[in-house]
Amino acid sequence: MSQLKKGALLNYVTIILTNIVGIVLTPFIISKLGNSEFGVYMAIGALVGTISVLDFGLNNTIIRFVAKYQAEKNRKEEENFLATVMIIYFVISILVILLGFLFYGYIDDYFDLMTNEEVEIAKKMTLILIFNLAIKLPGGAFTAICLGYEQYVFPKFINIIRYILRVGLVICVLLMGGRSISLVILDTVLNLLIIIFSAVFVFKKLKARFKLHSFSKTFIKQIFNYSVWIFIYSIVAQFQWQTGHIVLGGFSKPEVLAIYAVGLMLGSYYGAFSSAVTSVFLPRATQMVVANASTKELTGMMIKIGRISFIILIYILGAFILYGRQFVFLWVGESYSDSWIIALLIMIVYTIPLTQGFTGSIIEAKNKVAFKAIIYLVFMSMGTLLGYFLAIKHGVMGMITGSIVGWLIAQNVMNVYYYRVLKLNLLRFFKELFQKTIIIQFIVIGIGLGINFIPGEGWLNFIIKCFLYTIVFGILMFRFGMTPYEKQLFTDGLSKFSKK
Template sequence: MKINQLKGGAALSYINIFLTNIVGLFLTPFIIRSLGSAEYGLYTMIGALVGYMSVLDFGLNNTVIRYVAKYKANNDKKGEENFLAHSFIMYIFISILIGIIGTAIYFNLDKIYSETLSIEQMNMAKIMMSILILNLSISLPGGAFTGICYGYEEFILPKVVNIIRYVLRSVLVVAILVYGGDAIGLVVLDTILNLVVIFINIIIVFKILKVKIKMHKFNKSLFGDILKFSLWIFSFAIVHQLRWQFGQFIIGLYYSTSIVAIYAVGITLGNYYGSFSNAIASVFLPKAIQMTVKEIPQKELTDTFIKISRIILIVLLYILGAFVIVGKDFVFFWVGDEYHLAYYYALVIMIGLTPILSQGFANNILEAKNLMSYRGKLLLGLTISGTILSVFIAKRYGVMELIFTVVFFLLLERLIMIPYYKEKANLDMKRYYKEITPLFLATILITVLYVFLNSFLPEKNLYVFILVSFIYSITYIIVIQKIMTDYERSFLKKSIKKISATIYKK
């Protein structure tokens, strides 16, 4: 049963990634065209503003998973019930805190966006804000029930529910917008669906898993243990919010909602780029983490690091090269010519994310060795510094300069971490960079060649876009195949067989 849950959960994760990327690619331009640039920008801006408060869960959802799994493994039902009771007390305080902060922001929206929002936009923003605050104050504690399911290794039911929710949302979004709905309608829809999902997960937890939440003994120190465990998860959540989402707030202070919309499209493309890496990393990282708890030689550890990183890079560099070559046309066909700047925003973001996305294994080694505090402090310090600087950069220069600032601090963190990975994670970083360099050189050569050839072809032509994309893909496969290792070729063949078998079964 456990194996079926793990395999089923993994398969459903891939389905979810596929849906969110493919459906999102079609749904995003439809939403933009239906709402218009100004309203779409307002929709994403207010969503991001409320999203900043999501970090106030202090990493509790992940903590619930770890602690519930621990109590279950030890068959400590009483300890589990007591832990959950303490957790939900913390969730109550978090919901109250969100309500207080949200109310304060609500009554100050006029001051915050006095320079950029019209009276009509301000009224719409306040309605969306109030609904989203209610949504968040319920969703954060509601997420604990998903965490309990995962702690019990019940992956299939919650993931199926989430997939159904996503498909249903997509259909209803189209229906709402076709019949003249607006951004407020989308916010109401998301709130209703979140409540339904939480209700279903509550049924799974109490009726199927037979979980109980009961205070057996009040323990102050348990609150401290929970917060201590959640601290770095909380820190990384802050980093994620400040790194990308905070930009929408800054831009909204100085520029129109239409410009916020263009920035949001660039961020969306960057998120799609990252999701491909996460899909691949999830195959390897559980095994990789197990390796780190053993005393294995540096060579073997570095070999694994290089294997994982190269496979991720083969995929990422293909996407990055394709985006450099035909990305302008893609943005044009996807969301329209008025969003052409989103191409440049997304390109800079992708370049900045590439070294981070390809080196996830190194961070897992640090996590397994309980050495995350250094990187956590470094990330937090650099991100806060970058955020403060980006406020002045955005006001004085513009959106592109803001993105360059964020990416600069991203790459600076990678540079500073190199000696730390070598010393603490026991990785041969010199050999690592030597092994991945051929992939970068091959991609650069192919990309430069096609950019040059593409300059002689007409722009914004769908047939040319498809033809160039196809020929580039063939060229990339042929060239990269020449520098692939036997392991990478074997992995590719196995992956193709698994995909073919899945399609054949269907």
């Protein structure tokens, strides 16, 4: 099996492992830290994490340039490029530390609803996370170099090992009485170890070298010209949901921040499961774009990928609508009721964009990334601002409402762009996307409501309901909702399709 296929397989393992372990581990962490400290832990992580946008998209730039120099067998330019990038990262790390300490100085004033003890915890975590980020950003360059050398297995495998190791250590630390600060220290140590192992692999195995042959401002400009739109995308990712922590942190109690964090977590898992499936198909889609396939062919492939994704998404969404509230109560407790609503809202607005994942490949292949980045940045920023004003009166629900409004407007603008500029037949896309599937799903939901009357409240009751819902959905969707192509696809397995 090639490095690429092994890397893809490990990527799916990582996604599944992250989601499943996250669901299992979160209630344990909450039970040990308490709602208040968990809220502080998540809020500070999100706040300091926003500084990570100062990577300026350099990781992706490293992959692109290293791959280019490897193809050209241009050792000297590669050495010069890597040395230049590390100088840039050195400046970025200093900037991270300066911004981190600036934020540190305002913690008392910013978190004015926290107790003195919570503020002290927040301060200590901030200092540790600043150091963590200052080493993590340049350290990520070693992973990017591996990918540029088309060595996909090592970085993904070591990341899986790190994740499994972290789970065991988190459990041990909390059982021994450790608190949130202990978890932050643990993550910092693990990140440092990953950087060291990755550096050894890059220097010893790949024989990569950092040597500054010449320092050119023009070269630096060339680097940033490529990375600027990736940088803007990273800002969009922060505005998408995470800035809600910053907004809410100014006038909310830690328990509220915990509720918001759990809702975002569940919403992100929804997107991850879809990405794990659709990513199997995207390489073939990208090849079509490069081969100048017609808009009719591109729309056809978009429909094929979109329907597979849609069937999986509405299965999860339907289950979460029917039994998600019970799951959240059993998982983290009744005090997190709003987390279910937040996650549900994210899932609903995410569903259609996730089925249109193929458009990302088209936009990148046609070099039209700038428009999409600007549209999402503008409207997600406006959504965050709206969320701020709504959150003053309505708390977490106001914040998520503002973010969703911004996301929906941006998505509708992009749909117009897909239709008018990329010439994709969206009317055909939506018609075929909903054909049979939406009617069957309404029937399944109706039956699922009946299943919900099964008496009981515990985990066994929840599992029985989900099992019956899955059986009903599987039978009805396979028999009446899927096309012959999709039935064959699910019968043969996704892996066979990816080889076609």
